[in-house]
Amino acid sequence: xxxSTVTPRFIDDSLVEGLPDDPVLVSSRCRxxxxxxxxxxxxxxxxxxxxxERYPLSRRGTLWSFTTQRFxxxxxxxxxxxxxxxxxxxxxxxxxxxxVESRLIADDLESLRIGMPMELALVAFHDDGSQPVLxxxxxxxxx
Amino acid sequence: MSDVAIxxxxxxxxxxxxxxxxxxQGAAAAxxxxxxxxxxxxxxxxxxxxxxxxxxxxTLVADLGLTGxxxxxxxxxxxxxxxxxxMADRAIRSGAYDVGMxxxxxxxxxxxxxxxxxxxxxxxxxxxxGLMVTTQFFAMKIRRYLYDYEIDPxxxxxxxxxxxxxxxxxxxxxxxxxLSVEEIESSTMVSDPLTxxxxxxxxxxxxxxxxxxxxxxxxxTDRPVFLRSSVIRSRRFGTFEVFSxxxxxxxxxxxxxxxxxxxxxxxxxxxxxxxVTQVQDTESGAELMHLAETGLCAHGEQTDxxxxxxxxxxxxxxxxxDGGCMANGEPIGASxxxxxxxxxxxxxxxxxxxxxxDDPTVAFTHVYGAxxxxxxxxxxx
Numbered sequence: 001x002x003x004s005t006v007t008p009r010f011i012d013d014s015l016v017e018g019l020p021d022d023p024v025l026v027s028s029r030c031r032x033x034x035x036x037x038x039x040x041x042x043x044x045x046x047x048x049x050x051x052x053e054r055y056p057l058s059r060r061g062t063l064w065s066f067t068t069q070r071f072x073x074x075x076x077x078x079x080x081x082x083x084x085x086x087x088x089x090x091x092x093x094x095x096x097x098x099x100v101e102s103r104l105i106a107d108d109l110e111s112l113r114i115g116m117p118m119e120l121a122l123v124a125f126h127d128d129g130s131q132p133v134l135x136x137x138x139x140x141x142x143x
Numbered sequence: 144m145s146d147v148a149i150x151x152x153x154x155x156x157x158x159x160x161x162x163x164x165x166x167x168q169g170a171a172a173a174x175x176x177x178x179x180x181x182x183x184x185x186x187x188x189x190x191x192x193x194x195x196x197x198x199x200x201x202t203l204v205a206d207l208g209l210t211g212x213x214x215x216x217x218x219x220x221x222x223x224x225x226x227x228x229x230m231a232d233r234a235i236r237s238g239a240y241d242v243g244m245x246x247x248x249x250x251x252x253x254x255x256x257x258x259x260x261x262x263x264x265x266x267x268x269x270x271x272x273g274l275m276v277t278t279q280f281f282a283m284k285i286r287r288y289l290y291d292y293e294i295d296p297x298x299x300x301x302x303x304x305x306x307x308x309x310x311x312x313x314x315x316x317x318x319x320x321x322l323s324v325e326e327i328e329s330s331t332m333v334s335d336p337l338t339x340x341x342x343x344x345x346x347x348x349x350x351x352x353x354x355x356x357x358x359x360x361x362x363x364t365d366r367p368v369f370l371r372s373s374v375i376r377s378r379r380f381g382t383f384e385v386f387s388x389x390x391x392x393x394x395x396x397x398x399x400x401x402x403x404x405x406x407x408x409x410x411x412x413x414x415x416x417x418x419v420t421q422v423q424d425t426e427s428g429a430e431l432m433h434l435a436e437t438g439l440c441a442h443g444e445q446t447d448x449x450x451x452x453x454x455x456x457x458x459x460x461x462x463x464x465d466g467g468c469m470a471n472g473e474p475i476g477a478s479x480x481x482x483x484x485x486x487x488x489x490x491x492x493x494x495x496x497x498x499x500x501d502d503p504t505v506a507f508t509h510v511y512g513a514x515x516x517x518x519x520x521x522x523x524x
Contacts, residue, residue: 012268038389067282074257076270099390135272
């Protein structure tokens with residue numbers, strides 16, 4: 001069986017919808033004060049209200065800050081034992097409402113800049129032996 | 144309400160101590176503090192202590208003496224030591240006790256801390272995908288800060304060089320070899336823009352303090368240092384903290400700002416009156432940002448202050464005179480109390496080669512840690 005026929009597994013299905021072809025991140029939005037929280041939660045962290053709704057986030061945003069992870073994180077990082085390749089990490093501002101922390105993908109991590117447009121992508125960051133494991137990431141938007 | 148005095152200080156050297164448990168280091172620091180105050184363990188009416196990774200502090204009674212006193216364990220992340228001190232302060236200030244001890248110790252394995260998502264109320268995915276790493280937070284916070292205030296990252300190496308220079312003057316420090324700005328700048332990049340020598344490392348060490356009602360201080364010492372305030376604050380909505388899967392776009396001041404402001408207000412002391420300060424320097428960017436967040440200088444003013452030498456031991460605002468976390472490492476339970484230990488030494492005039500000149504009278508300490516807490520103290524002699 002070739003790797004291409006194995007269905008990947010997403011790390012946590014509560015984070016996204018629209019897999020596998022049109023993924024979007026899902027947050028919660030407070031019906032009282034409008035605060036958006038990611039991942040979605042059952043109460044509002046600002047006004048403490050319980051009346052929250054599902055709120056899919058925009059696939060596009062801007063890079064607010066970032067760094068490069070240059071050593072293998074310890075457990076519970078899943079790929080801790082695999083040969084390590086540095087990866088980007090940053091906060092991407094979406095819909096002017098929330099800044100989501102995410103892995104970043106770029107051909108050249110040195111080319112990342114605060115304020116640059118980014119778009120949602122999926123990245124296979126680990127193979128658990130039976131299937132690749134995906135998580136969400138952002139990469140510089142192609143326009 | 145009684146004021147509180149620190150009348151005994153004890154330390155076990157920071158660093159790596161093969162074969163010596165964290166608890167043993169805690170017991171050594173406790174005995175050192177008792178000796179300094181000229182008392183015995185049986186004179187302690189209560190104790191508050193903590194460690195993050197080296198066992199329960201209250202088990203130290205097996206080493207120090209099973210005297211039946213109230214001994215409370217404190218676990219509050221990087222503010223564990225500061226929180227233990229604040230609880231001891233409350234116990235005396237309330238009138239419940241006359242004299243007691245606070246102890247902080249720790250012993251961490253080498254390498255970055257690995258936190259468990261569930262302990263922080265986060266989904267497993269956050270750690271499993273490689274986002275739950277403290278160094279990432281510090282790097283992203285300083286990257287944005289440098290951008291917002293148009294600060295040249297070169298100053299980060301200057302800050303770290305001071306830490307190792309001060310550490311070289313401190314016999315209890317872990318890293319006692321001075322490093323040049325160039326060595327720091329060109330060391331391995333860990334999390335851009337922060338290099339290896341700009342970070343502190345998890346380590347080992349212990350500190351203990353004997354505290355009493357201020358009016359009793361002369362029984363123990365002729366050089367008491369008064370704990371004018373000790374304040375702990377947690378994060379409010381809209382702050383930017385370590386282990387945050389998301390941030391609000393509406394920013395408010397963080398726990399450092401809140402805790403420092405309250406500490407100065409309660410003490411009736413202005414930040415401009417501080418003669419010597421110890422602030423959380425998990426990495427050199429943290430020192431840069433915390434100097435302004437605590438109110439000790441204005442945002443964006445740091446580079447001028449630092450390059451003019453004002454944060455050096457002979458400067459207008461000496462910062463992290465014992466080498467800070469960068470030179471001492473970070474045994475979580477002990478770090479906050481190390482800052483107070485150093486402050487007491489400085490206010491007594493006992494800091495030796497690293498003594499701040501001109502008889503300092505006001506000291507300020509600050510710790511910050513996950514998941515967004517800060518503890519500050521104001522001390523005077």
